[in-house]
Amino acid sequence: MAILAIRFSGLGDLVMLLPTLKELKKESEIILLTDSSNAKIQELSCGIIDEVWTIDREVFRQKRILKALKEIISLYKRLKKHRFEKVIDFHNFGETALITRLAKAPVKIGAPKPKYKKSYTHTVPKDNTIHRSKLFASIAGVKNPLEHPKLCVPTRGKEYAKRFEGSNIVGLNIGSTQESRRWSEEKFLELARRLRSTGHRPLIFIGPKERHLVGYFVEFDQVKGVDLVELAGAIERCKIFISNDTGPVHMAAALGVPTITLFSTGDDYEVGALAKKKRFIKKIPINDIDVDEVMDLFEELIKDEESQDSQDRAPDSARTSR
Secondary structure, eight states, X not given: OEEEEEOOOOHHXXXXXXXXXXHHHTTSEEEEEEEGGGTTHHHHTTTOOOEEEEEOTHHHHTTOHHHHHHHHHHHHHHHHHOBOSEEEESSOOHHHHHHHHHSBOSEEEEOOOGXXXXXXXXXXXXXXXXXXXXXXHHHHTOOSOOOOOOOOOOHXXXXXXXXXXXXXXXXXXXXXXXXXXXXXXHHHHXXXXXXHHTTOEEEEEEOGGGGGGTGGGTTSEEEESOOHHHHHHHHHTOSEEEEESSHHHHHHHHTTOOEEEEESSOOHHHHOOOOSSEEEEEOSSGGGSOHHHHHHHHHHHHHXXXXXXXXXXXXXXXXXXX
């Protein structure tokens, strides 16, 4: 038997969920039920996720009734065929509560609203004051100290990334799931030009909702129209990754790339990238963040990198004497 973990979206949350799934993996196989757009997270999970079940939630948003019905029937058949050791609902929506209820498992865990409690055998209080990764661990009952998420890039992703040569690549992720959380293309373009003037190579990451901006950044290399594996390969090539608060910045952190996150509605202590080296800035509205402020954070990270490099190159005796 296996554990069914339910988390539809978003991509950043799935990355933050990986340390919890890694602990659960010690007990059983992991099947993840998620949105179809995140299907390839299995290939990046370093073997943590054994199988991915997907549901195309976009057909529900678009009210495509026949397609939505097919999605429901397909999932229902799968749930009836499988018996799980546990079902853990990391989303706690009405629809995920229903899925949890339909699943065959002696243990069904979630942090639901009171009206959905009957779908679960075990409920835990939902604490939104802690970091999202710790919230996931709390729901699953994982007590061990959690490490930072880690992604593994398959060969296909590394092959894709070979087209971006050089050691001074700086990733600029211009996309966001919400317009209020997106720094403007004008400011990203100014930042890209400033970075280029300092000898760095901006690489523009363009999401599905920003396809109309491809021509706006024509003077720079771009990552667009790729799947998660190729996206991870390109992010891994970056020296620093600068992004709105959205999925790719969490991928960068999990790939060991230093990050700068631009916040509007979120906060780093709740949903920030779990990077060992990071900076962040928050202003409402987000476009009140000035390019000079982002450049200052960038220069701080560069100095940190240079300092670390010099320590790594120093003889053991020199490091000991510090």
